Amino acid sequence: MPEVGLFIPCYVDQSYPQVGLAAVRLLQRHGVKLHYPRDQTCCGQPMANSGCDEETRPLAERFLRIFGRYEHVVAPSGSCVSMVRNHYARFLEGKPGFDHLRRNTFELCEYLVDVLGVERAGGRFPHRVGLHQSCHGLRELRLAQGSERVVAPFDKVRQLLASLDGITLVDLTRQDECCGFGGTFAVNEEAVSCMMGRDRIADHERAGAEVITGTDASCLMHLEGLIRRDRRPVKVMHVAELLAGAEG
Amino acid sequence: MAQAGHPEAAARFAADDARAHWHDQALWFVRLKRDRQARALPEWEALRACAEKIKAHTASRLADYLEEFERNATAAGAVVHWARDAEEHNRIVHGILAARGVTRLVKSKSMLTEECELNPYLEARGIEVVDTDLGERIVQLAHERPSHIVLPAIHKKKEEIGVLFHEQLGTAAGASDPAYLTEAARGHLREKFLAAQAGLTGVNFAVAETGGVVVCTNEGNADMGTSLPPIHIACMGVEKLVPRLADLGVFTRLLARSATGQPVTTYTSHFHGPMAGGELHVVVVDNGRSALLAAPPHRRALSCIRCGACMNTCPVFRRSGGYSYGAVIPGPIGSILSPARDPARHATLPFASSLCGSCSDVCPVRIDLHHQLLAWRGELVAQGRLPAGKRLAMKLASFVFRHPALYRLGGRVGRFLLRHLPRALLYGRWNAWGRQRELPPAPKKSFRELYGRDDG
Ligand code: SF4
Numbered sequence: 001m002p003e004v005g006l007f008i009p010c011y012v013d014q015s016y017p018q019v020g021l022a023a024v025r026l027l028q029r030h031g032v033k034l035h036y037p038r039d040q041t042c043c044g045q046p047m048a049n050s051g052c053d054e055e056t057r058p059l060a061e062r063f064l065r066i067f068g069r070y071e072h073v074v075a076p077s078g079s080c081v082s083m084v085r086n087h088y089a090r091f092l093e094g095k096p097g098f099d100h101l102r103r104n105t106f107e108l109c110e111y112l113v114d115v116l117g118v119e120r121a122g123g124r125f126p127h128r129v130g131l132h133q134s135c136h137g138l139r140e141l142r143l144a145q146g147s148e149r150v151v152a153p154f155d156k157v158r159q160l161l162a163s164l165d166g167i168t169l170v171d172l173t174r175q176d177e178c179c180g181f182g183g184t185f186a187v188n189e190e191a192v193s194c195m196m197g198r199d200r201i202a203d204h205e206r207a208g209a210e211v212i213t214g215t216d217a218s219c220l221m222h223l224e225g226l227i228r229r230d231r232r233p234v235k236v237m238h239v240a241e242l243l244a245g246a247e248g
Numbered sequence: 249m250a251q252a253g254h255p256e257a258a259a260r261f262a263a264d265d266a267r268a269h270w271h272d273q274a275l276w277f278v279r280l281k282r283d284r285q286a287r288a289l290p291e292w293e294a295l296r297a298c299a300e301k302i303k304a305h306t307a308s309r310l311a312d313y314l315e316e317f318e319r320n321a322t323a324a325g326a327v328v329h330w331a332r333d334a335e336e337h338n339r340i341v342h343g344i345l346a347a348r349g350v351t352r353l354v355k356s357k358s359m360l361t362e363e364c365e366l367n368p369y370l371e372a373r374g375i376e377v378v379d380t381d382l383g384e385r386i387v388q389l390a391h392e393r394p395s396h397i398v399l400p401a402i403h404k405k406k407e408e409i410g411v412l413f414h415e416q417l418g419t420a421a422g423a424s425d426p427a428y429l430t431e432a433a434r435g436h437l438r439e440k441f442l443a444a445q446a447g448l449t450g451v452n453f454a455v456a457e458t459g460g461v462v463v464c465t466n467e468g469n470a471d472m473g474t475s476l477p478p479i480h481i482a483c484m485g486v487e488k489l490v491p492r493l494a495d496l497g498v499f500t501r502l503l504a505r506s507a508t509g510q511p512v513t514t515y516t517s518h519f520h521g522p523m524a525g526g527e528l529h530v531v532v533v534d535n536g537r538s539a540l541l542a543a544p545p546h547r548r549a550l551s552c553i554r555c556g557a558c559m560n561t562c563p564v565f566r567r568s569g570g571y572s573y574g575a576v577i578p579g580p581i582g583s584i585l586s587p588a589r590d591p592a593r594h595a596t597l598p599f600a601s602s603l604c605g606s607c608s609d610v611c612p613v614r615i616d617l618h619h620q621l622l623a624w625r626g627e628l629v630a631q632g633r634l635p636a637g638k639r640l641a642m643k644l645a646s647f648v649f650r651h652p653a654l655y656r657l658g659g660r661v662g663r664f665l666l667r668h669l670p671r672a673l674l675y676g677r678w679n680a681w682g683r684q685r686e687l688p689p690a691p692k693k694s695f696r697e698l699y700g701r702d703d704g
Pocket of ligand 1: 506551552553554555556557558559581607610611612613614615617
């Protein structure tokens with residue numbers, strides 16, 4: 001069985017530990033041998049997205065030092081994985097081990113489907129669920145086809161969710177619009193960011209979702225922040241929590 | 249980012265929630281039309297790839313193709329003029345008009361002349377300029393600028409246009425029926441067309457092989473403006489060139505579908521030389537384009553065919569309005585082109601994006617828009633244009649992330665404070681996150697504390 005380096009992004013570590021634990025349970029249930037390197041912190045995405053390359057570079061180098069030795073690296077966060085796969089090249093191109101790292105870092109659901117070949121996630125989740133497609137997972141990792149492109153439809157996360165017993169996946173009017181988180185964008189452009197988030201929530205609510213799920217705790221943190229402030233009834237769950245919980 | 253920029257303008261637009269949502273819906277409707285038309289072509293992605301390649305190839309040999317174009321256009325009887333910048337462009341156009349005593353000019357939409365600010369230039373010299381595209385005419389009557397490159401008056405509701413037309417064109421008070429208003433505008437424009445002594449158009453594509461220029465419109469006004477008066481001036485940026493006539497079909501199929509969700513534009517007019525007894529002038533403008541061509545990170549932005557699809561799809565544009573970008577070309581592509589012109593003035597634009605990437609996937613010529621926006625952020629930071637506070641925060645965070653013990657301590661302290669500080673303090677003015685949102689939970693233990701095992 002593959003030996004996996006578990007990457008728990010900083011904000012998941014600090015604010016959503018249960019998401020990390022759920023990812024651990026899921027991976028272990030599928031026979032993965034996990035390693036959790038204790039020195040890991042942050043992939044540097046906030047700095048990179050702010051254009052602060054000088055501040056990003058040492059974190060990218062650090063990430064390679066810590067995770068370069070594993071056969072696979074898995075994280076419950078599409079945007080952090082995209083950072084490694086699509087944005088580290090600027091800092092690490094040509095460094096020994098980088099090619100291996102880039103090709104073997106996976107988002108959790110992607111890992112289950114593409115590498116472990118999981119077709120059905122076991123378990124039961126008898127609820128109406130709305131899937132929020134996080135943009136980086138969608139358009140940078142291609143976890144699903146995206147509504148802009150004319151290609152054969154596929155959706156790795158939805159496929160896992162749909163295989164649960166009793167689940168109803170609701171249909172949104174705007175299948176994959178951004179929730180407005182966008183890292184520092186959420187603070188920098190607070191007005192538009194919050195309007196986008198509320199629009200996303202409204203779309204899920206109109207579709208009758210009881211639970212909003214997704215691959216990125218960051219998008220969900222933004223949506224949940226609005227939901228709690230506005231006292232809306234809809235719940236938010238990371239897909240790892242949902243899948244791990246469904247298995248019972 | 250010292251001066252007021254996109255965030256402030258966007259917040260003002262978004263403050264009128266109903267209006268911002270109406271704007272969002274109007275543009276989303278166009279995006280859906282585009283989706284249907286794109287999906288009707290199984291070869292859509294292949295077409296995009298093809299268009300990208302043709303553009304890249306043309307850019308790599310632009311000087312050659314421009315010369316070929318000039319040769320063939322001249323042979324067909326057109327006069328080709330070269331303008332280094334906006335000022336020179338305006339001077340050339342005015343020169344042609346002044347030499348022939350023209351005082352009444354009709355124009356069919358050209359974003360290039362907006363970019364060069366031709367209208368005020370000519371008006372100051374006694375020439376009446378009438379924009380003849382309905383949307384452009386509306387903003388011209390309202391003394392505004394286009395808020396979108398394909399739908400210039402998309403920010404105006406039909407009721408507002410009714411009031412404007414009532415005041416300016418004498419339509420019935422309170423009328424807002426689009427058919428009625430359009431008819432009134434038509435009548436008004438007909439007089440302008442008949443009285444015009446020269447017509448000016450933009451150029452969607454210029455073909456090196458034939459020396460012809462191609463203009464796509466839906467209202468047929470480019471044809472009215474170029475067939476009634478004897479003088480036709482066509483203004484184009486150097487990047488409008490395609491090598492062969494055969495390349496054109498790739499772009500016309502992509503353009504109409506991406507722009508408005510139509511299978512083809514209503515009128516695609518080809519101009520090869522002047523009409524009998526008339527004159528055709530083609531003004532080819534650089535105005536910063538060759539500088540962009542020389543800068544590899546943003547070269548691909550020059551492939552833009554100005555379809556506006558990236559604006560319609562952009563969740564930020566839809567909710568912040570075209571004017572919030574403070575530039576002739578707004579939206580994702582504008583946020584790349586504008587800082588290239590004037591980084592100080594447009595420093596907030598590359599940050600006015602959640603980097604969702606929808607623009608890159610919708611773009612018919614596959615410009616990697618969201619990656620270019622990200623690249624711009626890096627350049628602006630390198631130029632020292634990130635506010636000192638934000639830069640410092642990033643430096644500090646980076647330092648903490650490099651020192652795991654410090655990170656663990658910081659995390660513990662942070663979570664403790666989040667759990668125990670009074671709400672009034674946590675949600676003070678400094679907390680932009682917390683103005684409309686609750687902060688994320690602060691669990692007692694972090695993942696690494698719960699996971700416990702030293703395993704790596
Ligand atoms: S960047 Fe692409 S999508 Fe945007 S206007 Fe230009 S061609 Fe259209």
